[in-house]
Amino acid sequence: MSTETEMGSGRTRGVFDRLRASPFLSDLLSNRLALAGLVIVFGMTAIAIAAKLFLDLEAISLTQFGVNPPRQAPGWWAELFGGGATTTTVGLLEYPFGTDGQARDIFPRVLYGAWYAMLYGTITVGISTVAGVGLGIVAAYFGDLTDNVVMRTMDVLLAFPSLLLALALVAIFPDGLGLWRAVAALTLVYTPRFARVIRGAALAVLEDEYVDATVALGATDPRVIVRHILPNCLAPITVQSTLNFGLAIIDLAALSFLGFGAPTGTPSWGLMLSNGVEQGLLTGQWWWSFFPGLFLAITVLGFNLLGDGMRDALDPRMREALD
Amino acid sequence: MVSLRFIAKRLLLLVPVLFGVATLVFAILQLSPGNPARAIAGQRASEEFVRQIERELGLNDPVWVQYGRFLVDTVQFDLGDSYTIQRDTPVRTILVNKLPITLELALYGQLIGILLGIPFGIISAVKQDTITDHLTRVGALSGISIPIFWSGPLVIFLFAQILGWLPTSGRIDAQRFVIEPITGLITVDTFVQGIQATLAGGFAVSHFGAFFSAVSHMILPAATIGIYSMALISRMMRSSMLEVIRQDYIRTARAKGQGAKITLLKHGLRNALIPVITVIGIQFGSLLGGAVLTETVFGIGGIGTLLVEAIKVGDYPVVQGTVLVFAFLFTLVNLGVDITYSALDPRIQQ
Numbered sequence: 189m190s191t192e193t194e195m196g197s198g199r200t201r202g203v204f205d206r207l208r209a210s211p212f213l214s215d216l217l218s219n220r221l222a223l224a225g226l227v228i229v230f231g232m233t234a235i236a237i238a239a240k241l242f243l244d245l246e247a248i249s250l251t252q253f254g255v256n257p258p259r260q261a262p263g264w265w266a267e268l269f270g271g272g273a274t275t276t277t278v279g280l281l282e283y284p285f286g287t288d289g290q291a292r293d294i295f296p297r298v299l300y301g302a303w304y305a306m307l308y309g310t311i312t313v314g315i316s317t318v319a320g321v322g323l324g325i326v327a328a329y330f331g332d333l334t335d336n337v338v339m340r341t342m343d344v345l346l347a348f349p350s351l352l353l354a355l356a357l358v359a360i361f362p363d364g365l366g367l368w369r370a371v372a373a374l375t376l377v378y379t380p381r382f383a384r385v386i387r388g389a390a391l392a393v394l395e396d397e398y399v400d401a402t403v404a405l406g407a408t409d410p411r412v413i414v415r416h417i418l419p420n421c422l423a424p425i426t427v428q429s430t431l432n433f434g435l436a437i438i439d440l441a442a443l444s445f446l447g448f449g450a451p452t453g454t455p456s457w458g459l460m461l462s463n464g465v466e467q468g469l470l471t472g473q474w475w476w477s478f479f480p481g482l483f484l485a486i487t488v489l490g491f492n493l494l495g496d497g498m499r500d501a502l503d504p505r506m507r508e509a510l511d
Numbered sequence: 512m513v514s515l516r517f518i519a520k521r522l523l524l525l526v527p528v529l530f531g532v533a534t535l536v537f538a539i540l541q542l543s544p545g546n547p548a549r550a551i552a553g554q555r556a557s558e559e560f561v562r563q564i565e566r567e568l569g570l571n572d573p574v575w576v577q578y579g580r581f582l583v584d585t586v587q588f589d590l591g592d593s594y595t596i597q598r599d600t601p602v603r604t605i606l607v608n609k610l611p612i613t614l615e616l617a618l619y620g621q622l623i624g625i626l627l628g629i630p631f632g633i634i635s636a637v638k639q640d641t642i643t644d645h646l647t648r649v650g651a652l653s654g655i656s657i658p659i660f661w662s663g664p665l666v667i668f669l670f671a672q673i674l675g676w677l678p679t680s681g682r683i684d685a686q687r688f689v690i691e692p693i694t695g696l697i698t699v700d701t702f703v704q705g706i707q708a709t710l711a712g713g714f715a716v717s718h719f720g721a722f723f724s725a726v727s728h729m730i731l732p733a734a735t736i737g738i739y740s741m742a743l744i745s746r747m748m749r750s751s752m753l754e755v756i757r758q759d760y761i762r763t764a765r766a767k768g769q770g771a772k773i774t775l776l777k778h779g780l781r782n783a784l785i786p787v788i789t790v791i792g793i794q795f796g797s798l799l800g801g802a803v804l805t806e807t808v809f810g811i812g813g814i815g816t817l818l819v820e821a822i823k824v825g826d827y828p829v830v831q832g833t834v835l836v837f838a839f840l841f842t843l844v845n846l847g848v849d850i851t852y853s854a855l856d857p858r859i860q861q
Contacts, residue, residue: 220645221648221652340528347531347842349796352818352834355803356539360539360544441658442658442660446819465664469667469668469672470672474665485658485661488655488658489653492652493652
């Protein structure tokens with residue numbers, strides 16, 4: 189670390205110094221688990237973007253029937269244990285994840301799945317964060333009737349087990365929307381979580397005297413909200429978004445798994461999992477469902493590690509070590 | 512103790528929420544595409560027949576009339592009749608038959624989660640920042656991160672297909688055993704049957720064959736749910752324990768000369784368990800929602816699979832009833848958690 193800083197330009201050193209100076213970031217970066225989470229999240233994002241840029245969706249959706257070998261266990265697995273649906277031997281590193289029921293190479297499809305997970309996850313969490321933060325702050329700031337109307341509506345949405353509400357909501361939207369209807373349903377399900385947490389955080393900020401001071405100086409409502417309340421609520425907002433990102437990716441995949449998400453043929457992890465479980469596992473082709481699920485689990489783990497680390501870094505009670 | 516006033520107040524607050532829940536469910540189904548009358552009549556039925564069914568169901572009435580009727584029916588627990596899944600059977604009857612199946616699975620899963628989660632959480636807290644702690648924490652986080660619709664099929668593949676130790680799906684070996692539902696909880700029913708047979712004709716292991724079959728079918732799904740639940744419980748146990756063992760009264764107890772273990776269990780655990788109980792309650796609620804996935808994966812015909820099927824075939828009364836019952840249970844569980852919590856920590860009531 190230190191050599192890196194010394195070798196870097198003056199600007200780089202500045203950034204590192206500033207990172208070190210912030211107690212939140214230094215706590216977060218000294219937490220190895222959180223760091224691992226950060227690496228996973230960045231890695232998955234890189235895979236997602238690279239897959240979108242360099243993989244041809246048409247090509248990886250094409251069936252490879254007629255090409256040798258049509259159905260294949262992962263190369264290394266076939267080499268070690270034999271098996272797979274064909275007897276043709278391939279190289280150790282060919283088809284690292286095997287091929288699926290339509291004889292498509294699973295590896296690029298799993299990589300492309302990262303793009304779907306990250307894209308739709310970002311949209312779901314992004315919209316529910318913005319909506320939830322808006323509603324939460326407005327409820328806290330204006331209080332009284334506004335607060336009651338907003339929060340009681342949120343209570344109703346929170347009265348359902350989340351996946352269940354999402355399932356019922358998905359039914360509203362026409363089939364043609366594909367993954368978008370899952371996104372729409374989950375956005376409605378996730379918004380109240382943000383609203384509740386942010387309302388609490390905003391109420392705490394409103395207690396502070398500097399808010400009274402700005403109001404006394406003649407600040408307008410939007411100015412107080414945007415310049416003072418919002419920046420002071422950023423910490424809980426970030427933690428909530430990170431933790432819910434993992435949940436959103438699982439729920440999106442779950443809806444696809446149950447048949448209410450990605451349309452047939454899409455290389456989304458949930459859909460690959462459901463096809464693999466329904467058709468491949470019974471006949472022993474574990475790799476059809478194993479690899480999409482593994483990537484899904486690792487991505488979610490990354491977000492959870494990161495979110496957890498952030499929460500600990502923000503919670504001063506967790507700082508002092510046990511005597 | 513919890514004051515009756517507190518409970519009454521919480522119950523009263525429940526009314527608007529449940530009213531909102533019913534309204535939302537009604538709105539969702541009004542917005543859903545597709546004509547229920549057509550769904551009942553079948554795709555090839557004549558237009559005239561469809562019109563007749565529409566009239567019978569009152570589907571042509573103004574929305575607010577339908578809404579009023581829906582509210583009145585719901586308050587009386589009349590959830591209508593199923594359109595297609597079990598034609599003309601009251602939804603209430605279907606739900607009463609299927610609910611124990613879902614509840615039983617959730618109970619066993621939760622039991623495994625509690626029995627493993629609490630000790631793991633305590634160990635993790637006591638050994639904070641050691642290898643044990645790190646491993647337990649990563650284990651717990653992995654437990655939450657692994658989707659049940661991935662781990663479930665994999666354990667089936669491993670333990671049922673490859674090793675052949677346990678059955679792949681279902682609730683009992685249906686070809687060998689017939690069960691008469693008493694409570695609807697299959698492990699209880701088969702056990703009672705075994706006892707009855709023993710009382711009638713003396714003890715024989717074969718009397719309990721159905722019970723063993725039911726238990727062996729329960730192991731994989733319950734363990735899959737249990738691991739997820741354990742992860743959440745051990746996380747909460749850890750952070751709650753960490754907070755408690757820094758309190759002054761723990762230091763006082765140690766200063767008096769009380770042993771570390773006794774202090775930990777007597778003063779630490781008791782106080783640290785309070786927030787964990789909340790998590791267990793909330794977790795139970797989300798297990799009900801997760802039933803949709805678990806039941807699909809393990810081929811168990813509870814209300815989770817019922818809902819998925821009903822949405823797919825457009826059996827609206829069943830969708831409506833199932834979602835309402837889930838939300839109702841979820842709300843009740845949360846209320847129970849609130850009351851327990853305030854009984855354990857009287858400060859909440861103020």
